[in-house]
Amino acid sequence: QVQLQxxxxxxxxxxxxxxxxCSISGGSIGNHYCSWIRQPPGRGLEWIxxxxxxxxxxxxxxxxxxxxxxIDTSKNQVSLKLRSVIAADTAMYFCIRGKYSYVGDFxxxxxxxxxxx
Amino acid sequence: xxxxxxxxxxxxxxxxxxxxxxxxxxxSIASNYVQWYQRRPGSSPRTLIYEDNRRPSGVPxxxxxxxxxxxxxxxxxxxxxKTEDEADYYCQSYDSGNLWVFGGGTSLTVL
Numbered sequence: 001q002v003q004l005q006x007x008x009x010x011x012x013x014x015x016x017x018x019x020x021x022c023s024i025s026g027g028s029i030g031n032h033y034c035s036w037i038r039q040p041p042g043r044g045l046e047w048i049x050x051x052x053x054x055x056x057x058x059x060x061x062x063x064x065x066x067x068x069x070x071i072d073t074s075k076n077q078v079s080l081k082l083r084s085v086i087a088a089d090t091a092m093y094f095c096i097r098g099k100y101s102y103v104g105d106f107x108x109x110x111x112x113x114x115x116x117x
Numbered sequence: 118x119x120x121x122x123x124x125x126x127x128x129x130x131x132x133x134x135x136x137x138x139x140x141x142x143x144x145s146i147a148s149n150y151v152q153w154y155q156r157r158p159g160s161s162p163r164t165l166i167y168e169d170n171r172r173p174s175g176v177p178x179x180x181x182x183x184x185x186x187x188x189x190x191x192x193x194x195x196x197x198x199k200t201e202d203e204a205d206y207y208c209q210s211y212d213s214g215n216l217w218v219f220g221g222g223t224s225l226t227v228l
């Protein structure tokens with residue numbers, strides 16, 4: 001069974017960079033898309049962007065200027081960097097793997113990131 | 118870009134059938150596949166429906182998806198409601214640039 005696990009600091013200071021890693025086990029990131037989704041407390045799901053195993057990326061226009069998603073196929077990991085964070089970036093962050101760009105089938109358990117000084 | 122509008126909440130009794138709608142604001146609902154996700158309290162989301170009406174393995178056939186071009190909407194139907202179905206449900210589609218769009222989510226209460 002494919003499993004995804006997000007990891008990274010649970011607290012980031014305003015104006016700094018949020019960095020998360022998604023580690024995939026039980027299956028390959030090869031020939032798949034990996035997306036990042038977030039959910040602020042009490043709000044709905046928001047798509048951040050995705051990456052394909054070739055390194056091709058596509059980002060939410062509202063976050064594009066601050067986001068970088070990268071992939072390390074040798075480690076079966078995908079990373080998310082969100083620069084210049086503000087309190088509104090406080091959210092549960094999820095990674096998901098999908099065979100196609102428009103859908104994810106396996107979800108990680110998520111990691112809560114708070115932005116606060 | 119378009120928006121996907123869902124009812125804020127729905128409720129129904131155990132054993133009954135409930136339908137959650139997802140209306141696309143512009144462009145045809147049939148232009149791009151619709152997916153549905155379930156998020157139970159304290160759990161990560163789960164993919165229930167993809168490509169309008171397909172179920173991933175392990176998803177019970179009590180869950181079904183459809184689209185209706187006349188109302189430009191997608192629907193998630195849950196039959197034989199169980200208390201464990203109490204959750205938030207999100208529809209999702211994408212635009213011509215493959216940018217994802219989520220609906221605002223619908224809270225289902227099974228009472």
